Amino acid sequence: MARRSLRIQEKKGVSSESQTQDAGVIQDSDSIVDRKRAREDEEDQEYDEDPDDGEEVAPKRKKKKTKKVSSKSDVSLHSQDKQSSGSSTKRQRMPEQFRKVRGRLGLLEKLAKEVPLDVILEIFCYLEPGDLLRLARTSKDLRDILMSKSSESIWRIARETLNDLPPRPDDLNEPQYAHLLFEPYCHICRHSGRCETVLWNFRMRACKKCALDTFPSSWDQQYINAQPFAYRDTDVLPIESIKRTSHRNQRVGNREIANRYKAEYEALSTEEDRNAWIDRKRKERRVINEHARLCEQWHRARLNDRADVLSDVRRERKEAILNRLEEIGWRDEAEKIMSGPSYYDTFSDHKLVKQSKKLTEHGWRSIKDEIVEFLSDRKADRVTAERNRILSARLASIQKAFSNIRSESDLREPFPSLGDIFVNKIFDALIRDTPQNEDLNEDFFHLKLLEHLPGIIDEWRPGKIQELVEVMQRSRPTATANDLYLATTIFECTGCYQRSLLRYPQMFYHGCCMENRNPGFAPGLYFWHEGPWSSTRIFFSDARSEIAKTVIEACSLNPATATFEDMYDANPLAECQTCAVDPQSWEGGRLFMRWPLQLTHNLNHTLTMNRFDEQETRKIVACEPSYRSDADSICCAHCHKTHSTMAIVTHFKDQHSDVINLTDYEDSLKFRALRQHWYWNPRLSLRQLGDSFRFKEIFPLPTPSVTFNDLLSSSSH
Known part of the structure; x- marks a missing residue:
């Protein structure tokens, strides 16, 4: 049998005796994490004094909920256990404390108890300090090995394998330093998410919310007044800068460190000792600041390297997905999405594509349907957007041609609006049904308007005049179309702030009467300037008509026959x-x-x-x-x-x-x-x-x- 460490052999007996007593405790992993968290504040002691020194336990893992099994299933399982005596015997031989252990059972235990110690130490030298810290939490025997004072050289060698990492500060031991460097959770709220904000001067990590809620501002008068006056304005207490917004940082202090410094200062009796203490703390502060700067520089470089690695993985994953899409005929659609503006590249930003995980065959089968559905929806949107773009270009061309013709037309009688031309069946068919590859420019529509506009006006004008007469007949039931020319025929617009007064045919060119911009003409398109003309916003003004009658009579004219021209x-x-x-x-x-x-x-x-x-x-x-x-x-x-x-x-x-x-x-x-x-x-x-x-x-x-x-x-x- 291979040689074992004498220290491990001595502990074997004690460990085997305590296994039975601790069986119930080991079953409940949550209680173990809580017990370890209670010992986190004791990390500044020597390794051999307490096996838990230097360890910070990661946030506790949530318990998995188990489904209740009905009595029938219990009976069937019991009968199956009777039938399969081999598996039943094997389950009975399984120690109770290992029933819920995940993974292959006993490998780390064998490593700690059977492999020679010098071999173990040689293996550990190839790991990073973060790996050693996590390895120490996997087994009590490994914890005893790594958390002993004699293993300090292992931690140092592992730390020296990292490039550009500043040396360990004097106020931290090796596990504490590794914990500060590699444990990415907030030390205040213990949230399991990654917290990359390290407060090096405070020797801890804290998310922005916890830091702003916990630490006082360096300008807080209550915090300032709590410090002895002798070193209040000196560079004794550590200060950290926390990014509050994108353009503003906030400098904060640490009450716990301030109270500890205050107790040390007040414990000194002579003025000479106190002055020496202040000078020593100021020198320590400068050393800590320089060390914090180097640590932050190393930390940022490490994050950038990790970001580059993840970016490469995401790029390889996206290319692998594109290759799979090419096999089923969807790659062209994905590339069309990527060829657009970078802020609108919804394919690269898709949650299934933008993952830092290598694509496997099983992974592709699980995301294939959703990716194809996404591309299908984007294709439909793209086709609609392309059609709307072509429709918009055609609407702009016909608008220019129509404006040129109307500027040279007689407007003393009602003239159609731009919206009336859009909804006309002739031009509606030209705009909608003409193939998209045909260029319908301004000259084309100019010729079409000259050809069809007279007929459109002859068809449109009588109906709109009758619509206006019906508005007038609400106040004058006997009114006819001839009464529109009278000087006493005045209309008001309810859409204007000052209620514009209109005479015939001014209302046919008034903007409020053409604001019914119908979005149904084309999805996402509106009539930019003029919609079809409508009389819904105008009414006959009786009060203004009475004033007109008075003015006409003062001019010795007949209100029943006098026109505006008169x-x-x-x-x-x-x-x-x-x-x-x-x-x-x-x-x-x-x-x-x-x-x-x-x-x-x-x-x-x-x-x-x-x-x-x-x-x-x-x-x-x-x-x-x-x-x-x-x-x-x-x-x-x-x-x-x-x-x-x-x-x-x-x-x-x-x-x-x-x-x-x-x-x-x-x-x-x-x-x-x-x-x-x-x-x-x-x-x-x-x-x-x-x-x-x-x-x-x-x-x-x-x-x-x-x-x-x-x-x-x-x-x-």
Whole structure:
């Protein structure tokens, strides 16, 4: 028989006697872990004084729940045991304390009791300190060997096999140092997850939450005041920096170390001893800080090496999965996912792919169905996204072509919106059903619009006008389509913050009436600017219609027949007596306005219409702005392009001099004749078709001048 260690042979008898007594304790592994945890604070003693020195037990493992067996099964098992006497005899020979031991029974026991000690020590020298620490927890005999003072050389040799590892500090023994380096759980909450935050100055590991909850801030006044004043502001107590957020660290202290230092300091009686103690602690602090820096540098390098190894394993696993997918025809789909943006590589980030575990045949069979299902779903999403991209490009092309055509079209009658074109069956079929490989650009849609738009308008316009008439008939049951042109026909929009006032056909170009962006046109697509026109947000305004009736009657016109064009020609001047302000103030004076601003003014204010004598009228008109600065307030009746009131005459001279006689156009009668060559932009609401102005009587009478409004319409005063 091989030679055994004398120390092991002597302990064999004691160990065999205690096995029977400890049988019940060994069965409960959780109680053993709890007992070991209670001894963790005794690690700073010598090896031979206590076999448990230097060991920190890992977090306890959860107990597995066993299913209850019914009485029938117990009976059947009992009968089977009777039938198989061989297995029954073998089970009876199994010692009770080893009934629940996992793995091959007795190998470590044989190693510790039968293998010569010098061979064991030679084997241990090839291990890392972390391996020695875990090995010491597997067997009582191995623990006795490794935790003895005589085994210190084994730990030192094992530690020296690690490259760039700083030497062991004087305040830690070898198992304690190995525990600090290799046990990756939090020493405060004992959570089993990996905790890679090492507080080297405190000789412990702690997760961020535990560290911030346990250790006081280095600026905490209560913590500072608890220290003796003699070394309060010196570099005596250790300090650690904990990463609180991505851009902020917090410096913390350790109350336990601070209390121990305080007790040591106060135990000294003379001032000379205390000063020497402070100098010694400051030197120790500098040594510990330098050692902590080297340990942190080694720790980060080790983590980086481990990360590189895991990254290589994950890369090999992904390549192995791709090779398996190639065999079943799914690799191309996976590569299409990986070829996209890195932040959207859902294949590489999949939980079954991004694992640091080598792929085996059994492992592939267990994940194959889920991977294929994932790729199938991504393929469906990709096809849908590709179709939506093509639809979006086609919608953008038709939008540009339609905008160009509408900018040159007559808008004095209702004109379809972009959404109405999208949902038209002709263009809906072109956009949806044309093969995706065909390029439908702007020129293509321009030709198609020129071909089909007249028919679309003829089909669309009567229905929408009737829809608007039905809105008006809720207040005027006898109203007809001809009443839309009357000056008393005013609508309001409920979608606007200020409730825009609209006349016919302004509502057909009002944005709120085209906001019903139907997402059903294509999954994930919306009408970006205009949806199909709808009258759901507008209603007939009785109050504004009454104001219009009053203004019309003040101009000696018939409200039942007067149109907006008639009122533009009448161009009545009105004054709001309620808005009059002291003329000596900066924005003071009497407030005047032209048609149709009377309709948009406050309903509770008092208006005076055309009650000014000739001299007063001249003074008022002299204060009126001679033009509007809006660049799109007027449309040319020939080319339908928008212009400002100042630029319209220049436009006529440059573009339409062949059809418009502009000789002596400065004359008011000649210019009034130009009224047939332009019209107000119907895209604007009534509030945008004029500006109110103030008249200050204290100002000297300016030189009489002809205003733009005088040139546009006949004077009614």
